[in-house]
Amino acid sequence: xxxxxxxxxxxxxxxxxxxxxxxxxxxxxxxxxxxxxxxxxxxxxxxxxxxxxxxxxxxxxxxxxxxxxxxxxxxxxxxxxxxxxxxxxxxxxxxxxxxxxxxxxxxxxxxxxxxxxxxxxxxxxxxxxxxxxxxxxxxxxxxxxxxxxxxxxxxxxxxxxxxxxxxxxxxxxxxxxxxxxxxxxxxxxxxxxxxxxxxxxxxxxxxxxxxxxxxxxxxxxxxxxxxxxxxxxxxxxxxxxxxxxxxxxxxxxxxxxxxxxxxxxxxxxxxxxxxxxxxxxxxxxxxxxxxxxxxxxxxxxxxxxxxxxxxxxxxxxxxxxxxxxxxxxxxxxxxxxxxxxxxxxxxxxxxxxxxxxxxxxxxxxxxxxxxxxxxxxxxxxxxxxxxxxxxxxxxxxxxxxxx
Amino acid sequence: xxxxxxxxxxxxxxxxxxxxxxxxxxxxxxxxxxxxxxxxxxxxxxxxxxxxxxxxxxxxxxxxxxxxxxxxxxxxxxxxxxxxxxxxxxxxxxxxxxxxxxxxxxxxxxxxxxxxxxxxxxxxxxxxxxxxxxxxxxxxxxxxxxxxxxxxxxxxxxxxxxxxxxxxxxxxxxxxxxxxxxxxxxxxxxxxxxxxxxxxxxxxxxxxxxxxxxxxxxxxxxxxxxxxxxxxxxxxxxxxxxxxxxxxxxxxxxxxxxxxxxxxxxxxxxxxxxxxxxxxxxxxxxxxxxxxxxxxxxxxxxxxxxxxxxxxxxxxxxxxxxxxxxx
Numbered sequence: 060x061x062x063x064x065x066x067x068x069x070x071x072x073x074x075x076x077x078x079x080x081x082x083x084x085x086x087x088x089x090x091x092x093x094x095x096x097x098x099x100x101x102x103x104x105x106x107x108x109x110x111x112x113x114x115x116x117x118x119x120x121x122x123x124x125x126x127x128x129x130x131x132x133x134x135x136x137x138x139x140x141x142x143x144x145x146x147x148x149x150x151x152x153x154x155x156x157x158x159x160x161x162x163x164x165x166x167x168x169x170x171x172x173x174x175x176x177x178x179x180x181x182x183x184x185x186x187x188x189x190x191x192x193x194x195x196x197x198x199x200x201x202x203x204x205x206x207x208x209x210x211x212x213x214x215x216x217x218x219x220x221x222x223x224x225x226x227x228x229x230x231x232x233x234x235x236x237x238x239x240x241x242x243x244x245x246x247x248x249x250x251x252x253x254x255x256x257x258x259x260x261x262x263x264x265x266x267x268x269x270x271x272x273x274x275x276x277x278x279x280x281x282x283x284x285x286x287x288x289x290x291x292x293x294x295x296x297x298x299x300x301x302x303x304x305x306x307x308x309x310x311x312x313x314x315x316x317x318x319x320x321x322x323x324x325x326x327x328x329x330x331x332x333x334x335x336x337x338x339x340x341x342x343x344x345x346x347x348x349x350x351x352x353x354x355x356x357x358x359x360x361x362x363x364x365x366x367x368x369x370x371x372x373x374x375x376x377x378x379x380x381x382x383x384x385x386x387x388x389x390x391x392x393x394x395x396x397x398x399x400x401x402x403x404x405x406x407x408x409x410x411x412x413x414x415x416x417x418x419x420x421x422x423x424x425x426x427x428x429x430x431x432x433x434x435x436x437x438x439x440x441x442x443x444x445x446x447x448x449x450x451x452x453x454x455x456x457x458x459x460x461x462x
Numbered sequence: 463x464x465x466x467x468x469x470x471x472x473x474x475x476x477x478x479x480x481x482x483x484x485x486x487x488x489x490x491x492x493x494x495x496x497x498x499x500x501x502x503x504x505x506x507x508x509x510x511x512x513x514x515x516x517x518x519x520x521x522x523x524x525x526x527x528x529x530x531x532x533x534x535x536x537x538x539x540x541x542x543x544x545x546x547x548x549x550x551x552x553x554x555x556x557x558x559x560x561x562x563x564x565x566x567x568x569x570x571x572x573x574x575x576x577x578x579x580x581x582x583x584x585x586x587x588x589x590x591x592x593x594x595x596x597x598x599x600x601x602x603x604x605x606x607x608x609x610x611x612x613x614x615x616x617x618x619x620x621x622x623x624x625x626x627x628x629x630x631x632x633x634x635x636x637x638x639x640x641x642x643x644x645x646x647x648x649x650x651x652x653x654x655x656x657x658x659x660x661x662x663x664x665x666x667x668x669x670x671x672x673x674x675x676x677x678x679x680x681x682x683x684x685x686x687x688x689x690x691x692x693x694x695x696x697x698x699x700x701x702x703x704x705x706x707x708x709x710x711x712x713x714x715x716x717x718x719x720x721x722x723x724x725x726x727x728x729x730x731x732x733x734x735x736x737x738x739x740x741x742x743x744x745x746x747x748x749x750x751x752x753x754x755x756x757x758x759x760x761x762x763x764x765x766x767x768x769x770x771x772x773x774x775x776x777x778x779x780x781x782x783x784x785x786x787x788x789x
Contacts, residue, residue, distance in 0.1 A: 189747060189748045190746065190748075191717050191747055193745075209787065218787070
């Protein structure tokens with residue numbers, strides 16, 4: 060017998076939500092075949108079966124949040140019988156029949172002594188809704204709990220969902236001063252809140268800013284896109300490449316603070332911050348210093364597109380050794396970012412804006428970009444950060460070395 | 463050109479046409495020859511085709527259905543009239559254990575091209591033993607086709623298919639429909655089994671039925687239209703095979719279904735049809751599938767009670783309103 064457990068898909072993950080069961084009790088499953096869709100802090104992933112056999116029991120209902128390591132289903136190998144058939148299932152053992160549903164609280168993984176306690180909604184609290192209403196709500200991203208059902212026993216029908224949508228749209232369109240409201244935090248928002256607060260509380264940040272003349276880099280970008288015949292390469296791709304290459308000389312900035320020591324990473328895995336409607340995620344481009352700019356550009360584009368459709372693999376959000384955050388597309392002069400722990404530093408870049416610059420005795424107009432590094436003072440000092448920015452500036456102002 | 467025929471005349475003309483065309487077609491049944499048929503489906507057949515092809519039988523269903531099974535095995539195409547389907551129970555062993563299974567038992571060496579036809583369902587004050595609807599019973603058994611025409615055009619098209627197939631067909635007519643008129647295209651082709659007909663288009667609910675109940679469904683749909691509810695009405699025409707595709711496609715569009723049958727509710731055709739809908743359109747249903755059925759009692763003799771025991775169009779209207787959550 061194999062218990063399917065909530066896998067740990069990332070350092071920050073303490074619990075996951077079962078979004079959808081793709082297999083049902085009685086179904087035969089092959090090892091590697093997807094059996095469920097799991098929502099982690101940042102992405103939705105398909106959970107593959109580790110063993111072939113028959114899915115005999117589902118221990119966590121769709122929508123249930125389960126701590127990492129908690130059992131969510133049981134797979135029996137062919138010919139195998141359920142061990143201790145008379146024993147109560149995890150559900151019966153852990154959840155008193157009339158217990159209220161535990162609140163979803165992102166928190167530390169329960170200590171190893173505690174048995175996993177998969178959340179389950181007791182039958183009497185299950186929201187009654189027609190299959191069509193459920194489907195509509197799922198497609199529109201509506202929580203059924205917000206809707207008042209008008210059918211028998213409060214069943215939510217298609218009309219109820221549509222009325223809710225219309226009301227919501229109407230509220231948005233007609234109310235000039237919207238009333239205050241408490242919006243529940245999405246899991247992504249909860250994670251961002253927790254990790255950013257931790258970072259600011261624990262890592263002593265300091266900041267260094269430089270101005271970089273971007274004309275040459277922009278010319279290189281235009282040339283590369285001309286060669287490729289499409290607009291693939293963005294300014295950010297050039298910055299990623301330059302930032303990664305510059306790290307070769309400054310291994311402290313490509314490190315992690317572990318408490319007792321500093322881990323200097325051999326690889327330059329660059330995370331790039333990506334804004335999504337529901338929050339922020341940081342996909343990773345591995346070995347960024349060794350990849351060509353077109354390679355980086357294609358990879359960044361692919362990661363970005365899949366991030367927007369929620370189809371990133373957790374691996375693609377893990378293992379960054381340094382992060383670049385770019386708000387250049389919003390016409391900002393500069394900003395400062397919060398370090399993404401356990402990394403040592405993060406680079407924040409603004410827009411490349413035409414500005415007068417002194418060129419010898421003359422004044423000319425150049426495209427100037429401000430880059431600000433936030434660094435962890437436990438790991439590095441201002442001088443090192445400044446020298447790193449100097450190298451970054453050199454590479455971007457003379458980008459022949461980048462291509 | 464289309465002509466308007468009664469359901470009875472459509473059956474009669476088709477039977478006659480096939481007997482003219484195919485000398486292997488022979489008729490057996492009680493009172494079908496000299497008396498010209500209890501419901502006059504075989505009027506003038508004895509004169510026209512003679513006693514070798516129009517055989518008046520004794521009152522012995524087990525015997526004459528058994529004889530017909532033997533005839534079919536040896537190359538004839540017998541059409542047995544049961545005075546009503548209630549009497550088929552006397553021949554149940556021949557139908558269910560021989561006719562339905564011989565092709566299977568013989569590994570396909572022997573066919574049983576047998577049509578058993580007659581009225582099914584309630585009439586007027588025929589009481590408990592003679593008012594039964596037996597379609598679910600026969601549709602339960604593999605090896606039989608179960609056909610239930612609702613219109614004269616169905617009667618012709620389905621009888622043609624029955625008379626040209628190689629398997630036993632349970633052909634369920636309805637006494638109340640014999641006088642019903644409808645258009646039949648001249649030389650109309652056979653209607654393949656398993657092809658339901660959408661009798662009325664609508665987008666709010668799908669009403670599914672067969673045989674006489676289709677007409678109730680159409681009346682109900684008319685009344686519903688006056689309330690602004692557009693019902694789609696499906697005439698199944700055959701229960702085995704069941705046209706799952708047409709049903710599911712319709713319900714996926716309307717999100718609601720009402721199934722109407724004259725027979726008793728438990729283990730009836732509507733339960734099977736509802737299950738097919740749940741299997742094929744679960745995620746698109748906005749309400750449980752509703753069933754409109756006969757009352758779960760032996761048919762009362764008293765006319766007022768008999769009418770209460772049979773489905774009425776107001777029951778269909780109410781069921782549709784429930785699926786739309788309108789009371």
